[in-house]
Amino acid sequence: MYINSYDLVEQTKEPIQSCIDGDRYSQSRLYEQYAPKMFAVCMRYSKNREEAEDILQDGFVKVFRSLHSFKFAGSLEGWIRKIMVYTAVANYRAKSKMHAIINIEGMENVEMTNNEDIVALLGKKELLNMVQSLPPMYRMVFNLYVFEGLKHREIARELGVSEGTSKSNLFDAKMILQRAVGNSLKIANQNSLNG
């Protein structure tokens, strides 16, 4: 069945208006609809589940408070996701003074195998843990560049760093992840051989 974009907008307008009016049932429905996807986004930007839940909570509060400014120009999901990302960035910037700088020198370089093999061996959860274990600044730059598609100039502006710092942080983040994947693969291979 073909549904055009106008119908979709009309379908979403009513519950959104209810959310704007403060109808708690509609708000809970909206939360239930988008929370799993948004929580995954928040998980990538945070070091653990608790921090991700804090970002999700702040993000959704912002969503409900500023839902009246949604113009139906794009998708609601994209709009909510943007709010979540900027909430995570704001959260990072608020805590940025507490973050320690990690020296990645001396880490072992690992040759990568085929992506399908890695996924088969590691799984999504382990990959997410690798991102979460990145230093906060690297994690932010990696997420903004890889998942949000921002340019280094934009990342630098968002995080309040220079463009060069953004580039080097991205490079370092990739290096860390590559080594982490390599190490995990080794362990997985050993386990499979032992098993």
Add this chain to the structure above:
Amino acid sequence: MDKNLHDIENLFRKELEDNEETPSSDTWNRIDKILDRDKIISIDKKYASLKKIVFLLMFFLIGLSIYVWNIRQNNGPKKKDSTALNNEAKTKDNENNLPDGFNKIDLKKPVDTLSKKDDKNQNSIADILPANTDENILKPLNKKPEKTISSDTTENISIFPISKSRKKSEKTIPGVTNHNIKSSIAKQGKNGKK
């Protein structure tokens, strides 16, 4: 090395892009509480704005009433003047609208000069007034004196008719009645006989 890094980028993008995770139910409860607090704050804000509006309205009304009162105070005598002027205008209008035969009376002129003109007016009033009007009202105006009093006349002419009873009373002495006179005459006769 670069190829490996690019692969890492693609690997993570592909695997984690559309990932979904279920948050704990506690998260919604916390959001719910925050939204409740927001609602209370928004109600307070609503009332605060209402209070502001009421205060401003009161201030405006008080200011307006003071302003109006001041204007009335300042314009009071002027208004009186205007009412006096209106009255004057009305009287002028009335004078202008006098019926035919009526002349305007100039109050500033001496009375002697008016008398001749008034005679004319008197005649005209009698003509104009309706027939059933009380004649007594017109009498002093229409009645002409039959005789004029002059210093040359030697005759005693009474202006107003004196009644017979009044003439009698003029002759009587206060305290003496006819009965007393008769009794005193009788007494004198008796004494004379003796």
